[in-house]
Amino acid sequence: MDACADAAPDLASKYEPGEALARWMQRYMDFVATKRGLAAALHSGDPAYSSLPGYFDKRLQPALETLLEAAVAAGVVRPGVEADDLLRAVATYATDLTGKSPPMRAEWSNCW
DSSP states (O other): OHHHHHHHHHHHHHSOHHHHHHHHHHHHHHHHHHTHHHHHHHTSOOGGGTTHHHHHHHHHHHHHHHHHHHHHHTTSSOTTOOHHHHHHHHHHHHSOTTSOOOOSOOOGGGGO
């Protein structure tokens, strides 16, 4: 998760805003898809996991907000997209409650 958050500045320096955002979203999707058991743990009520959601938000939201702002300024993402909403949508998408495997690759650039 930290590697995903830390990738944002590097991606922003190497790619155009839309591409940087798409690549970061793919990293996040890969993180969520490989940590499927984490969602159950986070919602288990076990106090050992109680600080993780706040930590994830603290690390991931600023990284995504920076990329989103640049993409909006470049005109490749519509204004009003909230980082929190996007993070939760991707996590929901990647965590398939039916037990089926989520898609491993997503074409985020087609979502804008």
